[in-house]
Amino acid sequence: xxxCPDCNKFRGVELLDPEVNNLDVNEAAITFSxxxxxxxxxxxxxxxxxxxxxxxxxxxxxxxxCNEDFLKVEEENCTAVERQATSGKAYGYELSxxxxxxxxxxxxxxxxxxxxxxxxxxxx
Ligand SMILES: [Zn+2]
Ligand SMILES: [Zn+2]
Numbered sequence: 001x002x003x004c005p006d007c008n009k010f011r012g013v014e015l016l017d018p019e020v021n022n023l024d025v026n027e028a029a030i031t032f033s034x035x036x037x038x039x040x041x042x043x044x045x046x047x048x049x050x051x052x053x054x055x056x057x058x059x060x061x062x063x064x065x066c067n068e069d070f071l072k073v074e075e076e077n078c079t080a081v082e083r084q085a086t087s088g089k090a091y092g093y094e095l096s097x098x099x100x101x102x103x104x105x106x107x108x109x110x111x112x113x114x115x116x117x118x119x120x121x122x123x124x
Contacts, residue, residue: 004040004047013038013047015080018093023075025099027068030057030110034093036080038121048121050091052114059099061108070103081115089118 004011016037023032032055038048076096083090092115099108 004043004045006045007040007043009042012041014041015039015082015091016046018078018080018095020075020078020095023073023097025059025068025071025073027071028059030059030073030097030099031055032095032097034078034095034114036091036093037124038091046124049124050116050121052093052116055112055114057097057110057112059108059110061106064101064104064106066101066103070101071099072102073097073099076109081113083115085117087117090115091118091121092116 016039019035021033021035034052034055036050037046039046074097076098078093078095081092081094092113094113097110097112099110
């Protein structure tokens with residue numbers, strides 16, 4: 001457990017809402033990064049963070065031939081996940097994405113989740 005520099009106590013941490021960055025889509029893949037942050041339970045000072053960088057989901061929908069310039073990707077929902085695994089505490093995220101084609105109106109939904117051991121979190 002990290003020592004909080006603000007309240008100067010060993011306190012529990014709570015996960016804040018994750019931040020999704022560099023969300024993009026092309027004709028082969030959806031790419032993004034997610035940052036999760038754990039803050040002091042007592043005073044909300046940010047203490048630990050982890051970046052899931054350059055995540056890639058394969059995107060090859062069948063029966064779709066429009067140019068990739070018409071594709072648009074949006075974040076629907078992203079939540080932080082905290083889980084007690086047998087090996088210890090794990091932190092991660094669950095992300096829902098929606099890809100739409102502005103040319104033909106088709107829509108695809110994707111869910112992604114990942115987690116790391118709490119010990120892999122880095123100090124802010
Ligand atoms: Zn604190
Ligand atoms: Zn299309």
